[in-house]
Amino acid sequence: MTVTLTDTVQPSTADLLTGVLLGADFRREHGFWQRLISTEPFRRPPGGTPEERLSLAYDRLRILNRSLDSGARLAADPRALAALHEWLGPVDPALTTVAGIHYSLFLGSLLDHDAGTDRDLSDFLGMRRIGTFLCTEVAHGNDAASLETTATYDRERDGFVLHTPNAGAQKFMPNTSPAGGPKTGLVAARLLADGTDHGVHLFLVPLTDDVQALPGVRVRRLPARMGSPVDHCLTSFDRLFVGRDALLGEGRVLGGDGGFSSTPADRRRRFLTSIGRVTPGRISMSACAAGSARATLAVAVRYGGHRMVSGGRGAGQIPVNAHRTHHGPLASAMATVFAMSLLHRRVLDRWERRTGEDRAEAERLVAVAKGWITWQARAVIVECRERCGAQALLENNGMTELVTGVEGAITAEGDNLAVHAKAAADMFFAAEPAPGDPSQDPADGTGNTPSGRTPGELADPRFLGRLLDAVEEIWFTRARKRALRAPHDDALVRWNAASGAALRGVEAHAYRQAAEGYTEALATLPEGDARERLAELQRLFALQWVARNSGDLLAAGHLTAQQVDELPEATEELIAAVAAHATELVESFALPDELLADWPIAGADYAEAYDDADGSWHRGQAKASPPAAR
Structure with missing residues (x-):
């Protein structure tokens, strides 16, 4: 065929949808990570003990670092950090953990707090020392503002004495062992000077050489954690002296005469400043969960097309995906995985556009999305594991690490329930009923509203969007009513009365935000197959949530009895439509072929992974056994 200058290559449906999932500039944003995980050092090794896999994770960390043009640029870029987690998460959860700690929590905090200083970061940028972050304590996790590790100012030596006063104040789960090489940590400690508590600050503290903990530092490995092997430890300090330059941002806090500019009234704000990297960390946890869910779903769909089962009398062999009982859950998972990915992109964009005035709102959206995405990822990954049967329980098929790895994401950077509870507390009193819509008159159960108008069509995305708004409004209204009925002189009783409904409101808020992500993405696509595929996913995602809340929506007049009866059939039609295009979806x-090749069940020849060179099938027909004596 002759190609002229006017000929253009039209992107495929899959290419257009990749742009939706990963962003319009996905080749620049994600291409480096796609290529990195395709290289030999990141291919899946056979077996290995936990210690060997941990050593491999740190070896890979150094290879990654040598591949970067600038570790500082990566640490300063939330979008690049999110992409790191999105692609490394399915490959090596242990590597993802130590890389996220080093670049985001450690280097990122150094850059944030010491901007404009001349602190030498070359050891950390060159990976001669690996960075870690010590905030959580045995007795203080989600209430880390109450942590007990102290850093007492020693005026004579012009430095600080770090001390762990009791067992509950031991730093819990940082990767502080000598594994992987010398470690330096950022230690969150309560700064005490002249009898005054100046709140939580960060201190840069060398912890180990490549053999053992340094004097004044005690490091003990914790019991093995479920999932990928990381050297999580208990770390404590025995009156360890560090110089004044160990205090991050010391020029803004510690004067030349040893006086402090912070006051007790600023302690809460000081703590939030110290852990400011938690918000980008939550974005990264969402990215890791979304990437892991996509990878698991891709394997499950591919395996379902390769795994042949009996089709019934006279039908011969058919792929297990041909059964509605198999492809139905995967189609539902597909709608959820797209929603997770689109919400992650929406939140990342929102965080980058934040201003001083709306920062709190942006942080809350990040927290809500982190909880919802990681919870949804767990449900998707577990479903996909089950659809792949016993073979998915084997480590070489990749899913077991992701099943347990997502549990870490659910807990990291704030337990999901805790961050959603805080969001609920912020939102439920502020929640206001949505503006009235004439199409939302209460229905009489016959299919008509009192004003004679139908409340909308289930095939109309705009109507489905209003239903999602209504679910959120219903739950926050219940929360407000329950709080008002509780005794006003007991804040805990009032919160306990409202919290259940408010948490449901936060969940509904996340669903609405994800649905709006679908709407925004559809607006970027031209008419054609890609737009049709995404619209099917959008409607399936919304209908399944509406179905879960159909009783409330019916009672509130947002749905008719006839529509409630129609929901199952409408959902089944969309499941069939999505399942028909699952392979293309x-x-x-955009998972690299090399990644999928490392998971046997992702390939049509998966049975060859279990071949036996000494099996009888390689030696021809076995000799018949002599007949049994009669």
């Missing part, structure tokens, strides 16, 4: 995940 997983192609849009």
Whole structure:
């Protein structure tokens, strides 16, 4: 065929959907990580003990660092950090953990707090020392503002004495062992000077050489954690002296005469400043969960097309995906995985556009999305594991690490329930009923509203969007009513009365935000197959949530009895439509062939992974056994 200058190559449906999932500039944003995980050092090794896998994770960390043009630039870029987690998460959860700690929590905090200083970061940028972050204590996790590790100012030596006063104040789960090489940590400690508590600050503290903990530092490995092997430890300090330059941002806090500019009234704000990297960390946890869910779903869909089962009398062999009982859950998972990815992109964009005035709102959206995405990822990954049967329980098929790895994301950077509870507390009193819509008159159960108008069509995305708004409004209204009925002189009783409904409101808020992500993405697509595929996913995602809340929506007059009866059939039609294009949809995940090749069940020849060179089938027909004596 002759190609002229006017000919253009039209992007495929999968390519267009990749742009939706990963962003319009996905090649620049994600191309480096796609290529990195395709290289030999990141291919899946056979077996290995936990210690060997941990050593491999740190070896890979150094290879990654040598591949970067600037570790400082990565640490300063939340979008690049999110992409790191999105692609490394499915490959090596242990590597993802130590890389996220080093670049985001450690280097990122140094850059944030010491901007404009001349602190030498070359050891950390060159990976001669690996960075870690010590905030959580045995007795203080989600209430880390109450942590007990102290850093007492020693005026004579012009430095600080770090001390762990009791067992509950031991730093809990940082990767502080000598594994992987010498470690330096940022230690969150309560700064005490002249009898005054100046709140929580960060201190830069060398912890180990490549053999053992340094004097004044005690490091003990914790019991093995479920999932990928990381050297999580208990770390404590025995009156360890560090110089004044160990205090991050010391020029803004500690004067030349040893006086402090912070006051007790600023302690809460000081703590939030110290852990400011938690918000980008939550974005990264969402990215890791979304990437892991996409990878698991891709494997499940591919395996379901390769795994042949009996089709019934006279039907011969058919792929297990041909059964509605198999492809139905995967189609539902597909709608959820797209929603997770679109919400992650929406939140990342929102965080980058934040201003001083709306920062709190942006932080809350990040927290809500982190909880919802990681919870949804767990449900998707577990479903996909089950659809792949016993073979998915084997480590070489990749899913077991992701099943346990997502549990870490659910807990990291704030337990999901705790961050959603805080969001609920912020939102439920502020929640206001949505503006009235004439199409939302209460229905009489016959299919008509008192004003004679139908409340909308289930095939109309705008109507589905209003239903999602209504679910959120219903739950926050219940929360307000329950709080008002509780005794006003007991804040805990009032919160306990409202919290259940308020948490449901936060969940509904996340669903609405994800649905709006679908709407925004559809607006970027031209008419054609890609737009149709995404619209099917959008409607399936919304209908399944509406179905879960149909009783409330019916009672409030937002749905008719006839529509409630129609929901199952409408959902089944969309499941069939999505399942018919599942293979093409997983192609849009843009997973490298090398990654999928490392998971046997992702390939049509998966049975060859279990071949036996000494098996009888390689020696021809076995000799028949002599007949048994009669």
